[in-house]
Amino acid sequence: MPALWIKGVSFSYPAGFALGDINLEIPEQSFLALIGPNGSGKSTLLRLMSGLLRPDCGEIYLDDRSVGEIGRRELAGQVAVISSEQFFEFPFPVAEIVAMGRFPHLGNFQKMTDQDWKAVEEALRMTNTEHLRTRPISQLSSGERQRVLIARAIAQQPSILMLDEPNAHLDINHEIGIFHLLQFLNREHGMTVIVVLHDLTAAAAFCRSVALLHQGRLIKHGSPEEVITSEMIRRTYGADVVVHPSPVGGFPQISYAPK
Amino acid sequence: MSSRVYGLTALFLVTILAASISLFIGPVRGAPWAIIWQIRLPRVLLALLVGFALAGAGAVFQGVLRNPLADPFILGTSGAAAAGVMTAGILSFRNYSALYLMSLGFALLSIFVVYRIARVNGKTPIQTIILAGVIVSLFCNAAVFVFFSIFYRESFTMLFYLLGTLTEGNPALIAISGTIICAGLFVTWLFSRELNALTQGEETAFHLGVSVETTKKVLFVAASAMVAAAVSVAGMIGFVGLIVPHMMRMLVGPDHRVLIPASALGGAVFLIVADALARTVLPPLEIPVGALTALVGSPYFVYLLHQKQKVGEF
Numbered sequence: 001m002p003a004l005w006i007k008g009v010s011f012s013y014p015a016g017f018a019l020g021d022i023n024l025e026i027p028e029q030s031f032l033a034l035i036g037p038n039g040s041g042k043s044t045l046l047r048l049m050s051g052l053l054r055p056d057c058g059e060i061y062l063d064d065r066s067v068g069e070i071g072r073r074e075l076a077g078q079v080a081v082i083s084s085e086q087f088f089e090f091p092f093p094v095a096e097i098v099a100m101g102r103f104p105h106l107g108n109f110q111k112m113t114d115q116d117w118k119a120v121e122e123a124l125r126m127t128n129t130e131h132l133r134t135r136p137i138s139q140l141s142s143g144e145r146q147r148v149l150i151a152r153a154i155a156q157q158p159s160i161l162m163l164d165e166p167n168a169h170l171d172i173n174h175e176i177g178i179f180h181l182l183q184f185l186n187r188e189h190g191m192t193v194i195v196v197l198h199d200l201t202a203a204a205a206f207c208r209s210v211a212l213l214h215q216g217r218l219i220k221h222g223s224p225e226e227v228i229t230s231e232m233i234r235r236t237y238g239a240d241v242v243v244h245p246s247p248v249g250g251f252p253q254i255s256y257a258p259k
Numbered sequence: 260m261s262s263r264v265y266g267l268t269a270l271f272l273v274t275i276l277a278a279s280i281s282l283f284i285g286p287v288r289g290a291p292w293a294i295i296w297q298i299r300l301p302r303v304l305l306a307l308l309v310g311f312a313l314a315g316a317g318a319v320f321q322g323v324l325r326n327p328l329a330d331p332f333i334l335g336t337s338g339a340a341a342a343g344v345m346t347a348g349i350l351s352f353r354n355y356s357a358l359y360l361m362s363l364g365f366a367l368l369s370i371f372v373v374y375r376i377a378r379v380n381g382k383t384p385i386q387t388i389i390l391a392g393v394i395v396s397l398f399c400n401a402a403v404f405v406f407f408s409i410f411y412r413e414s415f416t417m418l419f420y421l422l423g424t425l426t427e428g429n430p431a432l433i434a435i436s437g438t439i440i441c442a443g444l445f446v447t448w449l450f451s452r453e454l455n456a457l458t459q460g461e462e463t464a465f466h467l468g469v470s471v472e473t474t475k476k477v478l479f480v481a482a483s484a485m486v487a488a489a490v491s492v493a494g495m496i497g498f499v500g501l502i503v504p505h506m507m508r509m510l511v512g513p514d515h516r517v518l519i520p521a522s523a524l525g526g527a528v529f530l531i532v533a534d535a536l537a538r539t540v541l542p543p544l545e546i547p548v549g550a551l552t553a554l555v556g557s558p559y560f561v562y563l564l565h566q567k568q569k570v571g572e573f
């Protein structure tokens with residue numbers, strides 16, 4: 001049984017077509033990258049998988065239940081999502097931001113128990129953000145904020161973690177740090193990780209499988225070696241690049257040629 | 260957690276203190292007990308309740324709109340509620356429920372319109388909030404001016420009401436408004452954890468397990484009811500909902516479980532002090548307290564806007 005099973009899903013926005021007839025099985029403990037050019041539908045697919053949007057036709061199954069039929073809190077206890085929409089207007093201290101991850105596990109008006117605070121502490125420790133605990137989120141750098149948001153997701157104790165471009169606006173050191181953290185969660189904690197990525201090199205280096213979308217269709221799903229080829233990139237992105245094995249691990253690496 | 264309890268207790272004591280002192284402040288020095296009990300006590304009580312309502316609603320609107328510069332007056336909610344009150348008066352509805360239903364109906368309609376206008380791609384930037392609030396306020400003003408020209412004999416009383424005063428002495432009205440305001444505050448406080456999640460963005464709140472649409476509806480209705488109940492007895496008193504939650508956020512932090520009660524108490528202190536000033540600075544005259552809060556509030560708003568622009572937000 002896959003962790004997430006997308007069966008014949010199509011979706012259109014009021015403004016127009018977005019995704020057509022997507023079939024994708026995501027096994028447990030996958031580390032999957034959704035890639036594709038701008039407007040290919042990868043963020044829309046993530047929103048469908050997370051339950052934010054409902055498919056026009058087809059079904060998305062989490063274990064053996066349709067995502068649309070699972071209650072809000074129950075779903076949030078299984079799937080944590082870090083969306084690209086982020087607000088830091090309100091100066092909540094980091095610990096309170098992470099404690100928000102306990103919301104799905106608390107009953108209405110129920111207070112945080114010792115066990116909930118333990119989960120928060122654990123999440124802070126795993127993301128190496130313990131020292132930021134009392135700092136207001138509004139004062140942190142974008143790399144630190146991303147770690148805090150991942151800590152909040154960990155505090156949700158989900159089996160699936162979804163992220164929409166977790167490396168956007170990050171320096172390369174923070175980017176690598178975030179991906180190492182995701183790899184750690186995937187390998188050591190058995191979390192299924194699904195990321196929308198623009199950066200193909202990061203997708204190839206860190207993810208175990210890649211799904212390539214183009215004009216609302218799933219073009220190819222497989223290992224980075226199978227999907228990220230110069231031929232595929234020309235066909236979908238319309239860009240001429242050279243793909244060659246990386247010197248640090250054999251995964252595909254992309255080089256651009258100067259004109 | 261305990262420091263928050265101390266903070267709230269301190270605020271509570273300050274509220275009691277301000278209320279007690281202001282009982283003995285007024286144009287009549289050494290006033291007899293009859294004046295204190297029958298005129299000043301209802302007035303202080305009204306200031307307390309209206310302060311609860313406006314500052315509490317301000318904190319809620321700011322959280323739901325994810326914008327620390329929102330305020331029931333700027334959003335046009337107060338103006339719409341006032342137009343509702345006047346409509347009820349002009350249609351000469353004599354019973355109170357009609358009065359409250361009209362002001363609540365107008366307030367809800369206005370917040371719906373403002374929200375629809377101000378929302379751009381899931382965000383409610385301050386520019387569109389101000390714009391939408393101004394449009395709704397202009398519309399309500401126009402309606403009020405039509406009433407003025409038809410019922411010109413009552414227009415001075417109406418004008419004084421519109422500017423915001425705490426002279427309403429009808430105990431029944433104070434009791435009804437007080438009940439609505441306290442109930443509204445309690446409901447919004449029950450939803451404060453959801454409100455905390457909403458400040459992180461609606462998608463984020465959804466993914467944390469919050470029923471976003473239900474929560475927004477409950478909070479908008481409860482906050483609008485508080486504003487409508489306040490406006491029904493005191494007219495349009497502006498900027499309390501902007502200044503007080505902003506100061507309280509600096510004092511007790513952004514967690515709405517503490518911020519909502521703290522804002523309510525802070526609003527009470529603010530209005531009690533403002534009203535004591537309004538009735539003493541130009542003796543024997545009285546200035547409408549709404550004019551006073553606007554004189555303080557507008558520059559404060561400009562200051563906040565300037566601060567935000569310097570930081571590069573918006």
